Amino acid sequence: MTNKSIKDFTLSGGQKSVVWMLGATLVVLFVASLTYRMSHPGNKVEFQQQSKSGGMPGGMSGGMNQDAMKQVRELMDRMGKEPDNMEIQLELANSFMMIRAYGRAQTFFEKVVSVEPENVQALMGLGMCFYQAEQFEKAVDAFDKIVALTPDDSMALFNAAIVKKYYLHKHDEAAAQLKLIISNPKSSPEMKKRAEEELKRDADAQQ
Numbered sequence: 001m002t003n004k005s006i007k008d009f010t011l012s013g014g015q016k017s018v019v020w021m022l023g024a025t026l027v028v029l030f031v032a033s034l035t036y037r038m039s040h041p042g043n044k045v046e047f048q049q050q051s052k053s054g055g056m057p058g059g060m061s062g063g064m065n066q067d068a069m070k071q072v073r074e075l076m077d078r079m080g081k082e083p084d085n086m087e088i089q090l091e092l093a094n095s096f097m098m099i100r101a102y103g104r105a106q107t108f109f110e111k112v113v114s115v116e117p118e119n120v121q122a123l124m125g126l127g128m129c130f131y132q133a134e135q136f137e138k139a140v141d142a143f144d145k146i147v148a149l150t151p152d153d154s155m156a157l158f159n160a161a162i163v164k165k166y167y168l169h170k171h172d173e174a175a176a177q178l179k180l181i182i183s184n185p186k187s188s189p190e191m192k193k194r195a196e197e198e199l200k201r202d203a204d205a206q207q
Helices: 013-039 062-081 086-098 102-115 120-132 136-149 154-168 171-183 189-206
Strands: none
Touching: 062 086, 086 102, 086 120, 102 120, 120 136, 120 154, 136 154, 154 171, 154 189, 171 189
C-alpha cells in the first residue's frame, strides 16, 4: 500500500460514523487523563484501572467494553487474512484505545506510521499512547509531526502545547502554540476557548 493519510481512504457511512466516534472518544480520553493526572499526581497508574463496578473509568460502560472487545476479535480475524491492510491495522489500534489497552494500540499505530508516516490519525493515536506511557517527549514529537503536516489542526496544536506546558516545562513553546490556535481563523471554537483559558491561567499566575 502506498504512503497516504487516512483521509485518502474511501469509507462507507457506517465506517465514517465509527471514525467520528473514535475521534471524539480519543479527545475525551486525553482531556480526562490530563485532568486526572493534574488533580492526582501520585496516582497515574490507578487512572488506567477498571472501576470497582467492573466498568471502565471515565464513563465507559461494560456494554461498550464488550462491543469493543468483539470488534477487536473481528479485526484480528480480518488482519490474519490481510496482514498488509493498514486500514484494518488502524481500526484495530483505535479499538484497543477504546478499551484503554494503550500498549497494544501503540503497536498497531506504530505499524501504520511505519508504512504511512503522514497518516494523521495514526500519529494522533500514537501520541496519545506515548502520553499514557508517560513518554512525553515522544508524545510531543507525534503531535508536532501532525502540525507540520496539517498546520491548521488545532487539536494537535493544543495537545502539543499542553504536554509541553505541564510535563516538559517548555512554557514559551507552549504559549506560542496556544497563540497560534487563537489567531488562526480555521481553529475550532472549542480549541480557541481552551487555548484562551490556558493563556489566562498563565497570566493570572504571573500576577
